[in-house]
Amino acid sequence: MTFEQWMRSVLDRVEGALEQYLPAESTEPATLHQAMRYAVLGGGKRVRPLLCHAAGELTGAKAECLDAASAALEMIHVYSLVHDDMPCMDDDELRRGKPTVHVKYDEPTALLVGDALQSQAFVALTSDVLAPAQQAALVRELALASGSIGMAGGQAIDLASVGHTLTRAQLETMHRLKTGALLRAAVRMGALTGETPDAKTLQALDAYSAAVGLAFQVVDDILDVTTDSATLGKTAGKDAKDGKPTYVSIIGLDASRALAAQLRSDAHDALASFGARAQRLAELADLVVNRVS
Amino acid sequence: MTFEQWMRSVLDRVEGALEQYLPAESTEPATLHQAMRYAVLGGGKRVRPLLCHAAGELTGAKAECLDAASAALEMIHVYSLVHDDMPCMDDDELRRGKPTVHVKYDEPTALLVGDALQSQAFVALTSDVLAPAQQAALVRELALASGSIGMAGGQAIDLASVGHTLTRAQLETMHRLKTGALLRAAVRMGALTGETPDAKTLQALDAYSAAVGLAFQVVDDILDVTTDSATLGKTAGKDAKDGKPTYVSIIGLDASRALAAQLRSDAHDALASFGARAQRLAELADLVVNRVS
Numbered sequence: 001m002t003f004e005q006w007m008r009s010v011l012d013r014v015e016g017a018l019e020q021y022l023p024a025e026s027t028e029p030a031t032l033h034q035a036m037r038y039a040v041l042g043g044g045k046r047v048r049p050l051l052c053h054a055a056g057e058l059t060g061a062k063a064e065c066l067d068a069a070s071a072a073l074e075m076i077h078v079y080s081l082v083h084d085d086m087p088c089m090d091d092d093e094l095r096r097g098k099p100t101v102h103v104k105y106d107e108p109t110a111l112l113v114g115d116a117l118q119s120q121a122f123v124a125l126t127s128d129v130l131a132p133a134q135q136a137a138l139v140r141e142l143a144l145a146s147g148s149i150g151m152a153g154g155q156a157i158d159l160a161s162v163g164h165t166l167t168r169a170q171l172e173t174m175h176r177l178k179t180g181a182l183l184r185a186a187v188r189m190g191a192l193t194g195e196t197p198d199a200k201t202l203q204a205l206d207a208y209s210a211a212v213g214l215a216f217q218v219v220d221d222i223l224d225v226t227t228d229s230a231t232l233g234k235t236a237g238k239d240a241k242d243g244k245p246t247y248v249s250i251i252g253l254d255a256s257r258a259l260a261a262q263l264r265s266d267a268h269d270a271l272a273s274f275g276a277r278a279q280r281l282a283e284l285a286d287l288v289v290n291r292v293s
Numbered sequence: 294m295t296f297e298q299w300m301r302s303v304l305d306r307v308e309g310a311l312e313q314y315l316p317a318e319s320t321e322p323a324t325l326h327q328a329m330r331y332a333v334l335g336g337g338k339r340v341r342p343l344l345c346h347a348a349g350e351l352t353g354a355k356a357e358c359l360d361a362a363s364a365a366l367e368m369i370h371v372y373s374l375v376h377d378d379m380p381c382m383d384d385d386e387l388r389r390g391k392p393t394v395h396v397k398y399d400e401p402t403a404l405l406v407g408d409a410l411q412s413q414a415f416v417a418l419t420s421d422v423l424a425p426a427q428q429a430a431l432v433r434e435l436a437l438a439s440g441s442i443g444m445a446g447g448q449a450i451d452l453a454s455v456g457h458t459l460t461r462a463q464l465e466t467m468h469r470l471k472t473g474a475l476l477r478a479a480v481r482m483g484a485l486t487g488e489t490p491d492a493k494t495l496q497a498l499d500a501y502s503a504a505v506g507l508a509f510q511v512v513d514d515i516l517d518v519t520t521d522s523a524t525l526g527k528t529a530g531k532d533a534k535d536g537k538p539t540y541v542s543i544i545g546l547d548a549s550r551a552l553a554a555q556l557r558s559d560a561h562d563a564l565a566s567f568g569a570r571a572q573r574l575a576e577l578a579d580l581v582v583n584r585v586s
């Protein structure tokens with residue numbers, strides 16, 4: 001199977017899983033459920049589900065178990081986008097090429113969509129396709145990665161940084177929490193969904209995730225200044241306009257590109273001991289760095 | 294032990310558990326953690342933790358396990374208050390006698406405090422004082438009760454109802470989700486924390502919770518028109534001002550008082566088969582109906 005075929009098959013599975021783990025549009029309250037599905041379905045790069053499925057190949061995880069974990073990861077990611085786009089946060093009107101939830105519906109609905117998607121992620125993780133002990137382990141990974149010492153904490157640091165000059169180390173701390181924690185959780189959860197991985201495996205996967213997570217952000221910052229809104233599916237040039245520190249603003253465009261290439265190489269190095277079982281993880285590191293949107 | 298002594302001892306335990314299960318103020322990002330603790334600690338009636346501990350007595354649950362479940366329940370409850378108080382929702386400035394989180398801090402912080410408290414609830418439920426299978430069962434109860442077919446769904450119905458005339462049945466559906474689902478989860482989670490309860494026990498407890506949950510709301514509506522803001526610790530008369538349908542507006546004050554008394558009696562009836570083991574649950578039903586704030 002080529003990487004493209006593998007990716008297509010995972011993306012199809014994940015779309016089906018999201019469809020399955022989200023309440024139906026006809027379930028009351030119908031508008032809330034329609035808005036949740038509007039936010040989640042039919043868009044997005046599904047980077048976290050892809051990482052989760054790729055890591056699951058290392059530990060022989062069953063695809064249907066990885067689907068549950070992937071659906072939960074994507075729901076958390078989308079809830080964070082819906083809340084981040086709200087007027088009191090980034091005030092953004094375009095996401096994944098469509099009007100953001102508070103524009104399409106209204107602010108209270110956007111708030112509740114985010115809140116309910118977070119709950120629904122934990123509903124998905126307690127699906128009975130997973131053994132109870134696995135459910136518990138995955139819930140803990142996801143809750144820690146989402147909360148105040150993970151994604152939400154990174155968001156708080158990001159907000160506090162607007163208009164301030166950050167050092168490169170401070171910028172890295174912010175991204176390690178804001179996007180890195182959930183990407184790391186995606187990889188760990190994929191591995192934990194199969195045969196329990198040993199400490200050395202988890203350590204190598206964490207090193208891989210740290211490199212890929214940072215690369216993802218560096219590339220985001222590069223694309224924000226080199227690509228148009230239509231290609232990105234979100235408002236381009238927004239970070240500079242909002243006075244947000246980025247890799248490009250701190251170290252420049254050329255150094256950012258060199259850093260992304262270095263991080264891809266670090267990600268590959270972290271996988272060295274796994275051999276062919278880590279092929280998809282290695283290919284995903286390439287995808288993260290080479291993407292154009 | 295008198296009811297007052299029992300209640301005091303549970304409240305002390307719960308305050309300690311919340312203290313323990315919330316990240317320290319000094320942990321980065323410090324402002325977010327300070328705001329989370331501001332929202333949660335030192336206030337509130339702790340009705341859900343009390344129900345959880347009382348139900349745990351039926352199944353011989355360990356106090357430290359009930360503490361973890363109670364902390365999670367209260368974090369979910371507080372997150373919903375913080376989000377409900379935001380300008381795009383109820384726009385309220387007073388809660389538990391203190392400025393609301395978006396007034397004391399700012400709107401983005403209030404949004405993130407709510408988001409992070411929801412995650413932290415699931416962190417608390419995966420504490421290793423609970424066995425993995427119990428963790429998984431409790432997570433599922435709490436996630437379903439919090440999400441779009443529970444609390445968040447009730448909130449969506451509530452928002453959609455402003456300015457509309459609801460039937461008593463529609464009002465009941467709204468409250469069954471908005472407040473009832475989490476109160477029911479508090480009772481079920483307490484019971485599930487001990488020896489696994491049989492279906493008949495859970496059925497009786499659900500009947501108890503349905504009565505207490507509705508009584509809680511009816512009394513809330515009564516207090517909203519009969520009590521001042523200082524006693525309530527939140528803005529009195531707000532529902533009428535916002536054009537929200539309430540029991541008092543639909544069936545009147547006297548009929549609302551009679552309904553509350555009837556629901557207390559229903560709650561007691563539901564507990565009949567448990568005997569003395571259900572003493573605290575019965576006393577809590579009385580407290581919910583007789584409270585003055």
